[in-house]
Amino acid sequence: MGLTRQLTALACASFVLAPATLAQANDIELPRQLSWTAYGTGSAGYNQAVAIGAALQDATGTNLRVLPGKNDVSRTAPLRRGRVQFSATGVGGSFMAQEGVFQFGEQNWGPQRVRVLVANNGGAINLAVGVAGDIGVESYEDLKGKRVAWVVGAPALNVNTEAYLAYAGLTWDDVERVDFGGFGASWKGLINGQVDAAFASTNSGLAYEAAASPRGLTWPTIDPDNAEGLGRMQSIAPFFSVNKARVGATIDGTDGYQGAGYAYPVLVAMEETEPDLVYNMTKAMDQLFDEYDGNAPGIGGWAIDKQNYKWVVPYHDGAIEYFKEIGTWSDEAQAHNDNLVARQDALAAAWESLTAENPDDWASAWETKRREALAAGGFDVVF
Numbered sequence: 001m002g003l004t005r006q007l008t009a010l011a012c013a014s015f016v017l018a019p020a021t022l023a024q025a026n027d028i029e030l031p032r033q034l035s036w037t038a039y040g041t042g043s044a045g046y047n048q049a050v051a052i053g054a055a056l057q058d059a060t061g062t063n064l065r066v067l068p069g070k071n072d073v074s075r076t077a078p079l080r081r082g083r084v085q086f087s088a089t090g091v092g093g094s095f096m097a098q099e100g101v102f103q104f105g106e107q108n109w110g111p112q113r114v115r116v117l118v119a120n121n122g123g124a125i126n127l128a129v130g131v132a133g134d135i136g137v138e139s140y141e142d143l144k145g146k147r148v149a150w151v152v153g154a155p156a157l158n159v160n161t162e163a164y165l166a167y168a169g170l171t172w173d174d175v176e177r178v179d180f181g182g183f184g185a186s187w188k189g190l191i192n193g194q195v196d197a198a199f200a201s202t203n204s205g206l207a208y209e210a211a212a213s214p215r216g217l218t219w220p221t222i223d224p225d226n227a228e229g230l231g232r233m234q235s236i237a238p239f240f241s242v243n244k245a246r247v248g249a250t251i252d253g254t255d256g257y258q259g260a261g262y263a264y265p266v267l268v269a270m271e272e273t274e275p276d277l278v279y280n281m282t283k284a285m286d287q288l289f290d291e292y293d294g295n296a297p298g299i300g301g302w303a304i305d306k307q308n309y310k311w312v313v314p315y316h317d318g319a320i321e322y323f324k325e326i327g328t329w330s331d332e333a334q335a336h337n338d339n340l341v342a343r344q345d346a347l348a349a350a351w352e353s354l355t356a357e358n359p360d361d362w363a364s365a366w367e368t369k370r371r372e373a374l375a376a377g378g379f380d381v382v383f
Helices: 003-013 044-060 072-080 092-099 155-167 183-191 205-212 227-236 275-287 317-326 331-357 362-376
Strands: 033-038 063-068 086-089 114-119 127-132 147-151 176-180 197-201 241-245 257-261 266-270
Touching: 033 044, 033 072, 044 063, 044 086, 044 197, 044 275, 072 086, 072 092, 072 266, 086 092, 092 114, 092 155, 092 266, 092 331, 114 275, 114 317, 127 155, 127 205, 127 257, 147 155, 147 183, 155 197, 155 227, 176 183, 183 197, 183 205, 197 205, 266 275, 275 317, 317 331, 331 362
Parallel strands: 033 063, 033 086, 147 176, 147 197
Antiparallel strands: 086 266, 114 266, 127 197, 241 257
């Protein structure tokens, strides 16, 4: 069956409720079939989604279909069209989709009203640029002149790589950019000698594969005292923070790897997604945590006590209802969330206004309109 027909079938089945099968889950009401998009097979996001799906199946009888997408657009398109209910994505399908930048700034996209349910904020892993171990790179400065992966249609991966280059005082002009059609292809390229560096979570299955390959793998460090370098990094990717990872390829069993990270994966829905469905999915992610914890590397970061309620993308009303119910939501979190919703409103209004103008050079006009709208609303101007 083709992907479109599979997605359509899933959507049609999405409103039939399944009875819970375990006592601890008897108040979770979810469809018999749920569908998520996630990163490609072999990625940490995909592996965690599969582990969560197994727990859902055992506890509630719900069958979770995990549909791999090779880039941010392919993960977000089914969500926008209502063909999947949720997406386990990264900053590309959440923050950058909200901002309407890169591929999401093209005329057939625009800023998306995405909403967060929960996110993996474990801190056990880093999101970093891994480097082949056979080329003598010891620091990110050493990447000058080396081959660095660029994933077509994946602005999150590319901006994050750019942020690491910026930390080292480098730009894409200082390296040899090698284009790949997907995340998995970029890491296969590293393993096969087509490229020297690529971005991933430290616990990605493909990072482990690269570490075990003849080339080997290294993660150059980020110095937490390098304020200048970190300033350059965060000016490009404000969602990054310094972090010492203890889980990942070449890291497991060591004292840890000093790098940087952010929430990954992030479980998102569209604003218009039914609040009851979001409420129950959020509840399931919390109440079934013990059932899936430990079943994929780095999965512990989904715990409810690790949630960051003041992140860069607003939470869905259905998720907020659950957080209020369990006492983890605050007035400060609500004020922050309201401001993020207002930011999305400003971006949506700017997009609608520009659409009416229909400029010849859409990309340039949107960049200007977007920045003006954010500045006028008193919001931080990023990108």
